[in-house]
Amino acid sequence: MRTFAAMVLAGLCQSVFGAVCATDDRGDQVCLEQPAQRIAALSPGATELVYASGAGEKVVAVVAYSDYPPAARKVASVGSHTRLDLERLIALQPDLVIGWVTGNPQAQLAALDDMGIPVFYIEPRSFEGVSSTIERLATLAGTEASGFAEADRFREGMKELAAAYQNAEPVPVFYQVWDEPLMTVNDEHLIGKVITLCGGNNVFGNLERLVPRISDESVLAANPEAILAGGMGEENRQWLERWAAFPQMAATRKDNLYFVPPSLIQRPTPRLLEGSRLFCEKLDQARSRRRAGEPGKP
Template identity: 65%
Template sequence: MKAGIERRFWGLGLALLPGVAAMPVQAETCVIDDAEREVCLAQPANRIVALSPGATELVFAAGAGDRVVGVVSFSDYPPEAKQRQSVGSHTRLDLETVLALEPDLLVGWVTGNPHEQLEKLLRLEVPLYLSEPRRFEEVATSLERLSTLAGTRELGQGAADEFRAGVAELRARHADARPVRVFYQVWDEPLMTVNDEHLISQAMSLCGGENVFGELPRLVPRIGEEAVLTADPEAIVAGGMGEANRDWLGDWERYEELSAVRRDNLFFVPPSLIQRPTPRLLEGTRMLCDHLETARGRD
């Protein structure tokens, strides 16, 4: 998986840029980011700009929230993040504002930030850590790596250990649960879901769920309503256009032939709890597990 991320990133020609190479050997602290690049700092980062809402959450969770000086739009957790300087959106960064903040570390999003803007930042030799956890364990290691760069290792390690313990507890609790066939809706127009490589599908598996579209080749495939009717999931789980918007689930109620509709197994999980690769993924997964346990009781 990481090799694929690395190929997509380095395919842009970034390996030829002067800012990509590791800093000189006298650098004191180095980690490997999610694009398999070595990121080195001569001293702990004191001015961090996070270039995605998920990156913002990870840095705060790693104990370095007081070092964050800039965030992108929709960086709404923790609440303190809303007080930081905005540097645009994750899809269009305000590079002038980013540079004016004089960051000593940027935390970017491998596949979410504009590649041409990341290239420019690398040319300017701004230290850039690329983040994109694709496994539960990678959420924990992200906390460890980011806290290493920020000099908050003890806090980051504690958060990582707590996350791992929560994952282990859920895995043990649902190890022998009856499988439930699940369709997770990640978007409405076009209708989109996730395959088994996605963290959301891994959360389903942790709860004893089976992703009815898990074998599709794309990470976030587009599908049609007819495909959902054919798959006939036992449960439908959706986020929505907001943290409390259940409208997408209501759209399925007209299909009374669906097992999920017939059994009233239409469940909502706030999108920020399950669609961001952060420690709050554990909270969203617990909610998902509770929903699937309810579905098991409605055979």
């Protein structure tokens, strides 16, 4: 419970100074004198989350691959999430920048902060974190009504999905997040949490790094019953072709090689609900084939 002094201080921040405040994912409180009117989103996921918060019309800058919703494609690009065109960004006069904790160049974001441009850092690591991020962005943008409604829609949808699969038969799963070098996720990663939610058993879940590099040999040794992968594009199944060359592996033998559009599962946005539903459906197919005792068609 907050102390009386803390409650008074919070009230002063909101009322005396007319500010809107929210705490970012680095633990820093960001306060604006008024709701943001010109927002720069510095990752594709940040762009989606700002739009989900109801503040899409206030977005004046995005980065490469910010392709959803379609309206975001018409917004000025200021480079990539790893290399920003600061001159172009500053010229667009944002009054709020949405940064990515581990994905954006820290020196460039620090430069923005030094110039007095507020930077709000995000990096959702849980389902609740996605909802919380939408709510905090809505608070800073003054779009609470639509933002909080969207956050609740996602929150309730994920709860319903978790309830539906809480007693599902475990399926050993390998999720491929990248091709060269070959990479996966551990159980602490948001995708790892999707695997668990759907009743999957992440065969690399105990590795220390969030996104560890692995080898073909380690995948063969783990012998997953299902392999799910994204790819270089929303309809590119090429990453799964390498595993078709290993008929001794359970996933290949049972034809449990599944493609999931990467933007539905690899971005911490409300579309993760759609991606999770698809992920769970693929594992249900693997369970059906296990019970039938024969391979089927994806």
